[in-house]
Amino acid sequence: MKLIYDVNDKPKFGQMLVFAFQQLLAILAATIAVPSIVGNGMSQSAALFGAGAGTIVYLLFTKFRSPVFLGSSFAFISSMYAAFAGAASIAVGYAGLLIGAVFAGLVYVVLAIIIKICGVKWISKLMPAVVIGPTVAIIGLSLAGNAVKDVLKFAKFDAINSVYIMGTHAWIGLICALVTVAGVIISSIYGKKTIKLIPFIIGILSGYLVATIFTIIGTKTGNESLVVINFDVFNSMKWYPDFTFVKAFKGVKEIDAQYIATIAVAYIPVAFVVFAEHIADHKNLSSIIEKDLLEEPGLHRTLLGDGIGSIVGSIFGGCPNTTYGESVGCVAITKNASVITIFTTAIIAIVASFIAPFVTFLATIPSCVMGGVCITLYGFIAVSGLKMLQNVDLNNNKNLFVVSVILITGIGGMALQIGAVKLTSIACALILGVIVNLMVSKSIDQQ
Secondary structure (H helix, E strand, C coil): CCCCECCCCCCCHHHHHHHHHHHHHHHHHHHHHHHHHHCCCCCHHHHHHHHHHHHHHHHHHCCCCCCCCEEECHHHHHHHHHHHHCCCCHHHHHHHHHHHHHHHHHHHHHHHHHHHHHCCHHHHHHCCHHHHHHHHHHHHHCCHHHHHHHHCCCCEEECCCCEEECCHHHHHHHHHHHHHHHHHHHHHHHCCCHHHHCHHHHHHHHHHHHHHHHHHHHHHHCCHHHCCCCHHHHHHCCCCCCCHHHHHHHHHHHCCHHHHHHHHHHHHHHHHHHHHHHHHHHHHHHHHHCCCCHHHHHHHHHHHHHHHHHHHHHHHHCCCEEECHHHHHHHHHHCECCHHHHHHHHHHHHHHCCCHHHHHHHHCCCHHHHHHHHHHHHHHHHHHHHHCCCCCCCCCHHHHHHHHHHHHHHHCCCCEEECCEEECHHHHHHHHHHHHHHHHCCCCCCC
8 A cells, every 4th residue: 555654754733633633533432432331430531531641652662663543442341341340339440440451451561571582473374364364354344333333323223124214313314424424435535635634534524514404403493303413412521531540549448359350350361352453453554554563663562552551541541442443444544654643643632631622522423423434444444454365365275264264253243252251253253263274274275
C-alpha cells in the first residue's frame, strides 16, 4: 500500500489536528462503550483519559514506530464483571479492576521477556501468512454483526426468520447510516488533498447532519419515530473524569487473599487469549505500513507497551487497553500512518476528557451513524487480512484446509467458555488454524 504519510512523516500542524480528531472519532464509540456496559458508575470520560494515557505509554515503548491507538478492551469485560461480582463493596470492585490490570500487564511483561530471549522467528513459523491472513480477516468479519446492529438499531429483529422488521424509525436510521457510508466513500475516492484524508469526519458529519434534521422535525411535530439523536444527555453530563484509582483507594483495606485469587483467575487467562489477537493486529498493521513490527521495534516492545499501557489505562479509567482494529482500519483507508497523528490523538483524548460538553457531544453521535462508519472500517480490516493471502497457493489442499478451518470457526462464532476462561471466536479460530497448519506442514505438496 502506498502511504500518503509514512510512520515518521509529520503533517502540517492544522492537518495533524484534523487527522487526529478523525482517529478519535474512529475509536471513540468502542472506547466509551466498555465502561457503559460494565456499569457500576464507571466513567466514560475517565476511560477516554485512560485510553489516551495508555496510548502514549505504548508509543514510548515502541519508540514511536507503531501507529496505532489503544482503547478499552472488550475481551476483559467478563473479567471486569467478575471484579465487581466478587467484591464486598463497589470500592473493592474498583480496586479489583486495578489488581486485575496489573495481573494482565504482568502476563504481557513475562511474554515480552521470553520473546526477547527466544526471538520472534518461531512465531513466524508457527503463524505464517496462511494462518495470520484469515485470522486478521476474522477480526473484521466478527465485528460485522455489530456494525449491522448499530445501523439497524431502531429495527425489530425477527429471530425466527433472521430478518430485521423495518418501521419508520428503522428506515430513518438506515438513511442516516447510508448517508454516512456515502460520505466516507465519496470523500475518500473523489476528495482532493485534505478531504481525501478525512473521509470518516466527512461521513460522520454528513450522517449527523441528516440525523439532526430528522430529530428537529420529529421534536417539533411530536413524531418520535423521526428522533434519532438524544440531546437529553447534556442535562446529566459529568464535568470531570471520575478516575478509578480515587474510588479504588477507598476499598484497598477490604481486600483479602480470596478476592485477589478470584481476580487472578478472571484476568490472567484472558491476557493469554488477547496475546494471540495482539500478534494478529500487529501483523495486519505491518502489512499496511510495509514494515514488520514484530522485528522492529520488536514484539517484546509492542507487548510491553500494550501491557504497561493497559495498567496505566486502568489506573485512570478502569479498562485494560488493547490495540484497536478501528485505528488500524483508519490508517488503511486514509493511508496516513503518521505516528505523530496517533500521539496527537492521545493528547486530544486526554484533554477532551476534561471538557464535558465535548465528550457529551461525541456521545450524542447516533449508533446508526457510527454503524455506517464501521461498515467501511471493519471491511478494510477484513480485506487487509485477505491481502495477506495473495501469495499463498490456495490450490494446494494443505493451505486450503488451514484457511477453511479459520474462516468457518471464526465466522461461525466458535467462542468457548472453559471454566473461568472464555476463548473468543478469534482466539479459537487462530488456535485451530495453528494446529491444522502444524498437522499439514510436513505433508508433500499436492493439488
